Amino acid sequence: MRSMQNTGDKVIKAGLFLLLLIMVFPLFILVADSFMGSRELTEKFGPVLAGTKGMTEFTLLPMYPTLRAYIKLLLDSPEFFVAFWNSVLQTGAVVAGQILVAVPAAWAFARYPFPGKRMLWFLYMLLMILPFQVTMVSGYLVLNAAGLMDTHWAVIIPGVFSTLPVFILRKTFAAIPHEILEAAQVDGAGDLRLFFHIGIPAGKSGIFSIAILGFLEYWNGIEQPMTFLKTESLRPLSLYLPDITVSEAAVSFAASVIMLLPALLFFFFGQEYLEQGIAASGIRE
Amino acid sequence: MLMKLREISRRRWILTCQNRRKMWKGYLFLFPSLLGTGGFVFLPFLDVVRRSFLRAAGNGFVGLDNYRAVLGNEAFHLAVKNTAAFMAVCVPLLLLLSLGTAVFLEQALRKSRLFKTGFLLPMAIPAASVVVFFQLVFDRSGWINGLLGGLGMEGRDWLASDSAFWVLTVCYIWKNLGYDMILWLAGLYAIPREQYEAAKVQGAGRMACFRFITLPQLKETAFVTALLSFINAFRVFREAYLIAGEYPHESIYMLQHLFNNWFTNLDIQKMTAAAVMLVVLIGGILIGNEIYAKHRG
Incomplete structure (x- = not known):
């Protein structure tokens, strides 16, 4: 009985963690990909954002992180x-x-x-x-x-x-x-x-x-x-x-x-x- | 004897004076708010009611013509149907999911700081950013379709088909789960621990505890949570609008889109009539709820 409750708790904890990951995932993607260069961005997200052909690539982190987008935004x-x-x-x-x-x-x-x-x-x-x-x-x-x-x-x-x-x-x-x-x-x-x-x-x-x-x-x-x-x-x-x-x-x-x-x-x-x-x-x- | 009576009535008079002064004191604090809501909403709304019976140009009285025009409008039928369907699906779904999360969180974890932060976080993300993410995921050439394609399945345009309704539901739940969870948790924390311990001693299991101790004591919380969820459900219009513009797929064409388009076309007559009907409807639901609550004591 005791051990069954413990496994139950573990399953619940795992479920909650999974949910937590889903909840914060969009924020993570937005922040991580803001460091993407314009070229990499067009290459990967072009189909969605700019209407180019092909499929959007799934990327967690930018391959070549850069601050260029921020600089352009803040200066130009x-x-x-x-x-x-x-x-x-x-x-x-x-x-x-x-x-x-x-x-x-x-x-x-x-x-x-x-x-x-x-x-x-x-x-x-x-x-x-x-x-x-x-x-x-x-x-x-x-x-x-x-x-x-x-x-x-x-x-x-x-x-x-x-x-x-x-x-x-x-x-x-x-x-x-x-x-x-x-x-x-x-x-x-x-x-x-x-x-x-x-x-x-x-x-x-x-x-x-x-x-x-x-x-x-x-x-x-x-x-x-x-x-x-x-x-x-x-x-x-x-x-x-x-x-x-x-x-x-x-x-x-x-x-x-x-x-x-x-x-x-x-x-x-x-x-x-x-x-x-x-x-x-x-x-x- | 007479002196005494006079004294009593004098005292009573002073008391009523004091009471009367005290009676109006509340307005002292309410005044700024009342001035604004009165001047900007309540009084102009009377003008809206008046206009709903008038012709657009000039001041001719047209009776219920504007109302007939709205009720016969196909876009209005669609918008009412969609808004009602969205409310009926997403509010109960959110309430159940957030209650479940709150109960599990309260039972399974001692330290829930990290979870509360993470679950509330979506509230802080601006609609325009949310939309960029949703497009990456649900676009015709987005991640889901990429994944489906990899599995050899046919994808679809999630945002421009019937599934747009469900995308919007997901978005609403993602955004409001944390807020509702905090409300439920407050309700859960307010239930005295001893009741659970007493029940456990008598051999009650988790389910029994939940059914007979937790649920009955969450009634008030449920009302507030449902009310705020309902209000927040109107707000997904933002995301819907940013994803799909003024004329989205017909499964997510809401009352807000319709009002917005009427406003753009300066169709004030229809707007006023529809606004009056909506106010009457929501006011009626509120009053009905009040009466129901009183009836049950």
Whole structure:
């Protein structure tokens, strides 16, 4: 019996390892092949990326690793920098705005009874579920009327008022024990004090996690910039990248790795918080 | 006596005043968010509802004509069918796989740091990079077909045939498995250890423990996980769009493609009517779920 369970555990462990390999494999390929020279790349991946004849070769590591693609990208492609900066600006503004707006809103939903609360929570949930394309029309009507179409604001403003962060954060705040807040109230702390001195420190991991989720979401944003931005020079990296995939295969691998880096950096830096934040939304109240 | 009554009513009045002030306090914190969602979504949506009953040019009232036009539209039928099929297949599949992974991970491994990192990693990979990889694998001249060719089998164009649906499903599961797994793990960790030990003492096996202790206590987690998976399922449009553009193979032509194409053609009338119907549908599901949850206590 005992030994059977042990074999079972071993099989499970092996299975999990295999799954892990599958999960990280795409990342490995993207990074490894970004060091491939343009010639080797055309030779091996030409059939897929450039439409040449033959079959794509399966390669784990480049035969002749080179940094040429990176150099070309960083030195010869001013559009790349423009797109990168646009991404930084749009994503940064959305994430900062989301924190300013969603943190107090989640606090209100978690900690206060107020008239119309159930109705509003329902609307917030509905808004969170609807895909972008459904709210696109109403967003377009307002942005157009305000003369904000085809500006950075067209991407930033709708992003700031997303209700998903409110949903994720509410449970984090609701999980703060009553006694702590009551004790502070007895000591004479007002509403703002409770929020800033107890709520925010206690909800730290949740706040970090909505920041990281928001970053990943808008760093990869395709739909919003695609619909609301027409000017080429305003477009973020997420739209620039698919364009060069067709024209310059060698550079596109390098560009996708550079685009990946900030996301990975945030991810590894904040993984603990991200996990805690995600987990907080999954437990019972 | 009268004095006492008066005193009581005075106190009560003060209390209601305080309560009333307290009642509205929540709005103080909600205000910035409400201003934005109200101004950018809720109010303009009323305009969308109004427009859905109007003619495109001018302001003529056309009743339900726009709705009829949408419901009679073949592209709309296809998009609804595909979106519903995708949701019905990929969300339950993801929920099962992620629950399985979470349960195994929790049982078999003490140190799961590496696994959590690895499983969450796909979340961080930009859609445009993901698509390059998927093309290498699933293209007509990609790796899978190369492998099949090596085995003497005929390959196919995975991205431009019915199998595109399954490629998209794989992509969705790959991307969201880690997120859902973390949610399930949180639910699993919240179950007290003692319950398992008590059950073991009484001779319950692993399966029995899972069925009678674990599953019942994961209900709330299941709801949140399903909800977030549903939301994330709408997001695969990104990958679908980048892989196949505005008019992909008809097995992955989703509502999002349709809305997008209507927008490009400035077909605002159809968009407004379809948006209203979708909001009513999803709102109805939400309310239904609420009532169902309350009914069961």
